[in-house]
Amino acid sequence: MAPLTALAAVLCLSIPHVSAQLNNSFYTVWSSVVFTRTGERTPAVFNPNPTVLTALGAQQAYAAGSYLRSRYLGQYTGNGVGTAPIFGLNPDSVNIEQVYVGSPDYQYTAATAQAFLQGFYPPSNTSTTLSNGTQVEGPLGGYQYPLIQTYSFNDPESVFLNAQINCPAFDYVIETYEGSQALTDLADSTASIYQAVGEALLQGIVPSNVWSAYEAWPIWDYLNYQNNYDVNVSAVLSSKAFSDPATGTPYLDLLGWYASELINGWYGNLNAINNVTDQDFSAAIGSVSTIAGNFLASQILGQLQAAVQTQGQSYKLNLLFGDFQPLMSLFALTSLNTWDSNFLGIPEFASTAVFELFSYTDGTGDAAFPSDLNDLFVMFYFQNGTTGQYQAYPLFQLGPDSTSLSWPDFENEFYSIIPGTPADWCTECGASSPFCPSSTPSSSTSSQKISPAIAGVIGALVALVFAALLFAAFMLFAGVRLHRTHGRPNDAGGYKGSRKLASDTDLVIPKGGAVVSAEETPGSPPRGGHERVGSWELKQKSEVVDEVHDLAWQRPVVPVERV
Numbered sequence: 024m025a026p027l028t029a030l031a032a033v034l035c036l037s038i039p040h041v042s043a044q045l046n047n048s049f050y051t052v053w054s055s056v057v058f059t060r061t062g063e064r065t066p067a068v069f070n071p072n073p074t075v076l077t078a079l080g081a082q083q084a085y086a087a088g089s090y091l092r093s094r095y096l097g098q099y100t101g102n103g104v105g106t107a108p109i110f111g112l113n114p115d116s117v118n119i120e121q122v123y124v125g126s127p128d129y130q131y132t133a134a135t136a137q138a139f140l141q142g143f144y145p146p147s148n149t150s151t152t153l154s155n156g157t158q159v160e161g162p163l164g165g166y167q168y169p170l171i172q173t174y175s176f177n178d179p180e181s182v183f184l185n186a187q188i189n190c191p192a193f194d195y196v197i198e199t200y201e202g203s204q205a206l207t208d209l210a211d212s213t214a215s216i217y218q219a220v221g222e223a224l225l226q227g228i229v230p231s232n233v234w235s236a237y238e239a240w241p242i243w244d245y246l247n248y249q250n251n252y253d254v255n256v257s258a259v260l261s262s263k264a265f266s267d268p269a270t271g272t273p274y275l276d277l278l279g280w281y282a283s284e285l286i287n288g289w290y291g292n293l294n295a296i297n298n299v300t301d302q303d304f305s306a307a308i309g310s311v312s313t314i315a316g317n318f319l320a321s322q323i324l325g326q327l328q329a330a331v332q333t334q335g336q337s338y339k340l341n342l343l344f345g346d347f348q349p350l351m352s353l354f355a356l357t358s359l360n361t362w363d364s365n366f367l368g369i370p371e372f373a374s375t376a377v378f379e380l381f382s383y384t385d386g387t388g389d390a391a392f393p394s395d396l397n398d399l400f401v402m403f404y405f406q407n408g409t410t411g412q413y414q415a416y417p418l419f420q421l422g423p424d425s426t427s428l429s430w431p432d433f434e435n436e437f438y439s440i441i442p443g444t445p446a447d448w449c450t451e452c453g454a455s456s457p458f459c460p461s462s463t464p465s466s467s468t469s470s471q472k473i474s475p476a477i478a479g480v481i482g483a484l485v486a487l488v489f490a491a492l493l494f495a496a497f498m499l500f501a502g503v504r505l506h507r508t509h510g511r512p513n514d515a516g517g518y519k520g521s522r523k524l525a526s527d528t529d530l531v532i533p534k535g536g537a538v539v540s541a542e543e544t545p546g547s548p549p550r551g552g553h554e555r556v557g558s559w560e561l562k563q564k565s566e567v568v569d570e571v572h573d574l575a576w577q578r579p580v581v582p583v584e585r586v
Contacts, residue, residue, distance in 0.1 A: 051390050052109045053399075054330030054380040055095065056323045056341040059087055059139055060350060063372045064131040066248045068241035069229050076134040079251070083373035084135040086409040088142025091375070094413070095340070107379070110390055112339045117144050117169040120337055123326065126344040127185050128173040135373070136344045140169045177457040179445035184345045186318040187290070190452035192299040192311045199295070200288040201237060210236040213281055216274055220246070223259050236281050240369075243275075243282035250275060283368045290315060290348055291355035291367075300453040305442040309356050311451060316352025318448065319343075321441040324434070327380050327401065331430065334392040335380075350376060356440045357403075358420040371408030378403055380430070399430035 062080025065072070076084075096114045097106045112121060117140070124140065126132045146165040150158045174181040176189055187193045200206055213236050221234035224246060234242070249256040259265060265274040295312035297304065304310050309317045322343065330338040347369050353359075353376070360366040379402050384390035393399045403426070406413045415426040419436050428436065442448070449459035 049383045049385070050107055050381055051384040052095065052107050052379050052381045053335035053392060054327055054339050054341070055109060056326045056343065056378045057091065058319065058323070058343045058345065058350065058376045059084070059135065060370050060372060060374045061129075061131050061135045061344065061346050062087075062138065063248075063251075066241075066245045069245050074129070074131055076131040076138070080131070080372060081134065081138040083409050084138035085142040087373045087375055087406075088139035090142075090406075090409070090413070091377075092143045092145075107381070109339050110335060115144075116147055116149075117167055119170055121339040122169065122342070123338060123340070124169060124171045124342045124344075125180075125184060125322075126171060126173050127181060128175045132344045132346070133171060133173050136171050136342065139342065139344070140167070140171075144169065179458040182445050182448045183318045183322040184343060184349065185315065186448060187315040187348055189456055190311070190314060190448075190454055192297045192302075192452045193314055195297075195299050196292065196295050196310075196312045197289055199298070200285075200292075203288070206236065206285070206288060209239075209281065209284060213277075216277060217242070219265070220274060220278070223265075224249070224256055236285065239278065239281040239285040243278040246275060246278060279369070286347070286351055286369055287355070287360070287367055290351040291360065293355060297451065300451060302451050305447050305451060307439040309352075309440055309442075313352040313356055314442070314448070314451070315349040316354075316356045317440055317442045319345075319349040319353055320356065320437055323378055324437045324441055327378065328434075330380055331396070331399070347374075350374070357418045359405075359416060359418065362417060362420060365407075371411070373409050374411070375406045376403070377405070396430045400427045401430060401433040402427040 061076065062082070062084040063077045064074050064080055065077060067074050094106055095109045095112060097108045112118075124136055126136045144167050146161075146163060147167060148160070148165045150160045152158050172180075174184065176185075181188070217234040217236065220242075221229065221231060225231075225234060225242070229238075229242065229245070246256070246260070250260050251257075260273065260275045266272060267274070267277060290312060292312035293308065293310055295310040297311045306317050326338055326341040330341075350370055354366040380399065381402065382393045382399050402415055403418050404413055404415050405411075417426050418428065421428070442451070445458060446460055448454065449456065
């Protein structure tokens, strides 16, 4: 169990050798996959407005991007692990052949991606000369506009960053855990704390019947935000009366720990039973409880495999954005939370989990990609928030002397935790998302008889189609043309899913917390959930996303023996 103060402090690990500086030029990075948690956002629960990124959250994301720019482009001048330039990465502007950016289509995750990229690729003062000799500079001092792929719930690619959403089997995991003895004991032992906090700060906001550890995460998420923006709330939570009498630990820190216990019960159970579909989990390690981390692992492996396949020429920087849920599952799947109990805590806003693909070269500008894949390595780093140390950690309980894995070993380890395709997600979740095959429900339903009413509807539709075909044939052979008036099309938005978990509800605190931008109000027209225009967007979809995932799926799961 992590120390109770761990959630308020920076995650820090005392491993003798991993804090060594990596300023050695022989350490050559060929590709990096970075998953960044959203910057500070308004609370997700207990308020009626959409969740948005705050100004502080944008600054956090910007700082995270600036730090990695200094590491990967060799411009860092402060304290830290040091520089490790990505070989051949364009230092001044976004090259869409080198940089991939993916995010769920939440405002706060997409805005985090934008702020992060402005830190990594700040405005460029370049200008363009027109044919008449006029020089044109971009607005905002050369502000750059990187392509950010955003995925809505009705896009199959969304499962790689948000696999827990719209997954009935995962919802059942939550219901099961709520009835567990572990959570019952936690709720009983902490009832007095929630009662005290509720009477002081939650009256009229959170119903009193949910002032308990059963709602530990939304309560902590709400109060943590209010503590930053409401001086009265901050005064109450910092008072001696709202700290543990025996240890002096502030109640807010305790609430954060209880929230982490709840979240680990939801997202970190490697052996959860799928009582919805009765399917065996497709990955060798994990369960429907960890499905968010399993599919994130598939995305990570696929991006790195694409970099290896192109010998480091493409997919140099792969930036993924989301909230803490996939990270918590990934920590469990890779045994990070058993190696260091701090990984049991919910990561700070703008935390980064990084997988660097590297080799050791002679340090010259003509470095060659390794011909022997055993000379290629992967190292995992984690930085908790923007003030934590950028630190290497060993994966899969391999010990402090194994913070780096050879590429073949890394592949084998990750093959044990990656599941299948989005179609497999549909089957395991028992999901009915728009992209799920119609055969996802039990096949026994296909043998059921069609009712007379439905048969009548089908017959009418067939008749209409037949009539339409006859009409089309008449127009074709008779030379008849129809002309329509070009009017403004209806402004219809895309389907965004009718059901989300409580932890993903779009809600906002109305007081305090300046936001970067606002989402649509209930009266505004809906927006498309996943729009792409232009040739590059189509190329990005077909050649980047599909290719990356095909790479990760083209090989069966390889059992990994550990001693």
